[in-house]
Amino acid sequence: xxxxxxxxxxxxxxxxxxxxxxxxxxxxxxxxxxxxxxxxxxxxxxxxxxxxxxxxxxxxxxxxxxxxxxxxxxxxxxxxxxxxxxxxxxxxxxxxxx
Amino acid sequence: xxxxxxxxxxxxxxxxxxxxxxxxxxxxxxxxxxxxxxxxxxxxxxxxxxxxxxxxxxxxxxxxxxxxxxxxxxxxxxxxxxxxxxxxxxxxxxxxxxxxxxxxxxxxxxxxxxxxxxxxxxxxxxxxxxxxxxxxxxxxxxxxxxxxxxxxxxxxxxxxxxxxxxxxxxxxxxxxxxxxxxxxxxxxxxxxxxxxxxxxxxxxxxxxxxxxxxxxxxxxxxxxxxxxxxxxxxxxxxxxxxxxxxxxxxxxxxxxxxxxxxxxxxxxxxxxxxxxxxxxxxxxxxxxxxxxxxxxxxxxxxxxxxxxxxxxxxxxxxxxxxxxxxxxxxxxxxxxxxxxxxxxx
Numbered sequence: 001x002x003x004x005x006x007x008x009x010x011x012x013x014x015x016x017x018x019x020x021x022x023x024x025x026x027x028x029x030x031x032x033x034x035x036x037x038x039x040x041x042x043x044x045x046x047x048x049x050x051x052x053x054x055x056x057x058x059x060x061x062x063x064x065x066x067x068x069x070x071x072x073x074x075x076x077x078x079x080x081x082x083x084x085x086x087x088x089x090x091x092x093x094x095x096x097x098x
Numbered sequence: 099x100x101x102x103x104x105x106x107x108x109x110x111x112x113x114x115x116x117x118x119x120x121x122x123x124x125x126x127x128x129x130x131x132x133x134x135x136x137x138x139x140x141x142x143x144x145x146x147x148x149x150x151x152x153x154x155x156x157x158x159x160x161x162x163x164x165x166x167x168x169x170x171x172x173x174x175x176x177x178x179x180x181x182x183x184x185x186x187x188x189x190x191x192x193x194x195x196x197x198x199x200x201x202x203x204x205x206x207x208x209x210x211x212x213x214x215x216x217x218x219x220x221x222x223x224x225x226x227x228x229x230x231x232x233x234x235x236x237x238x239x240x241x242x243x244x245x246x247x248x249x250x251x252x253x254x255x256x257x258x259x260x261x262x263x264x265x266x267x268x269x270x271x272x273x274x275x276x277x278x279x280x281x282x283x284x285x286x287x288x289x290x291x292x293x294x295x296x297x298x299x300x301x302x303x304x305x306x307x308x309x310x311x312x313x314x315x316x317x318x319x320x321x322x323x324x325x326x327x328x329x330x331x332x333x334x335x336x337x338x339x340x341x342x343x344x345x346x347x348x349x350x351x352x353x354x355x356x357x358x359x360x361x362x363x364x365x366x367x368x369x370x371x372x373x374x375x376x377x378x379x380x381x382x383x384x385x386x387x388x389x390x391x392x393x394x395x396x397x398x399x400x401x402x403x404x405x406x407x408x409x410x411x412x413x414x415x416x417x418x419x420x421x422x423x424x425x426x427x428x429x430x431x432x433x434x435x436x437x438x439x440x441x442x443x
Binding site: 028029032033036046047048049050052095097 | 104135137138140141144145148207208211214218
């Protein structure tokens with residue numbers, strides 16, 4: 001993946017997820033950050049730390065981003081959610097406006 | 099997100115943190131040496147608002163934050179923006195206004211993103227204006243409200259200077275007039291009431307003055323050339339900096355002052371009016387006359403009246419010629435009718 005096309009999302013435990021920018025933009029908050037006037041265009045530190053999102057949840061969210069893009073492209077599959085993750089997932093989704 | 103473990107942020111504390119971000123933003127806008135926002139800055143500011151809005155009552159501070167959001171703009175505008183605008187005049191004031199408006203839009207964009215969470219639920223729940231609208235309204239109610247008259251006058255003055263042949267900064271005017279449009283947030287009311295109406299009035303007065311001089315000094319063809327040139331220039335003006343919706347209204351004013359008002363005097367000018375042009379077969383001038391007068395209501399009525407008189411007179415003369423010739427057996431009637439027909443083509 002080219003540097004310009006990727007972002008790095010870092011969980012509370014420090015786990016780094018490098019994903020496509022397009023996927024990350026499924027989150028309105030991340031999208032806003034990446035399209036704000038000025039700073040981020042040329043910046044190298046296209047990385048965001050989420051000290052309040054655990055690794056498990058962040059991983060699930062990244063999976064969701066990709067699933068969402070596929071769904072939008074017509075590939076209508078189910079997105080599996082383990083019941084024990086639901087509450088935290090909902091909160092994280094609300095936080096990230098996803 | 100582990101909400102139960104989260105420490106409650108107290109309003110004063112949380113706001114102090116936000117204030118730092120807002121100050122940083124203002125410094126950036128003022129051009130001071132201030133590093134840009136990092137993604138970490140961004141997330142922390144967003145998260146602070148998020149937390150303060152999702153805390154359990156009585157620590158749910160959405161209303162207070164919504165008010166403080168607006169107050170941030172009001173404070174900046176009254177302490178910094180308005181004073182800098184008040185001390186400038188004419189073209190300098192226009193330049194400063196354009197700069198401040200651009201800055202304001204950037205400020206709205208950033209702050210509304212930090213405070214974004216309020217847009218998600220709070221504003222809908224209370225049927226309040228969204229953050230973007232609040233931000234723009236602040237500028238409108240504080241800056242625009244105070245200065246739009248001065249701005250309008252400065253713009254019209256520049257337009258009249260350009261009419262007199264001076265070079266003006268057209269891009270500047272376009273930017274200023276864009277403000278009148280944008281401040282309406284979808285409605286053209288501000289542009290129409292606070293600028294266009296006065297501009298049209300000034301235009302009418304300008305061309306009325308010009309016409310009253312030209313009608314005395316110029317021949318009909320010369321006057322028409324000037325009128326056509328003026329219409330062309332005004333149309334050009336619209337395409338460069340006026341809003342497109344002004345075009346029909348503007349041209350109507352010019353046509354009225356230059357053509358409708360003086361139609362009779364112009365057409366009946368003794369040595370150069372419509373009759374003379376027909377007589378001397380001045381096709382180019384007659385075409386111009388047709389083009390110009392066809393645009394005004396009933397504009398061609400006097401023209402066609404004179405034309406009818408002319409044809410009748412010419413026709414009658416030719417018929418008489420033919421009668422005379424017929425009696426001399428020199429030119430047949432059959433010859434004269436084609437001549438008349440050719441003439442009318």
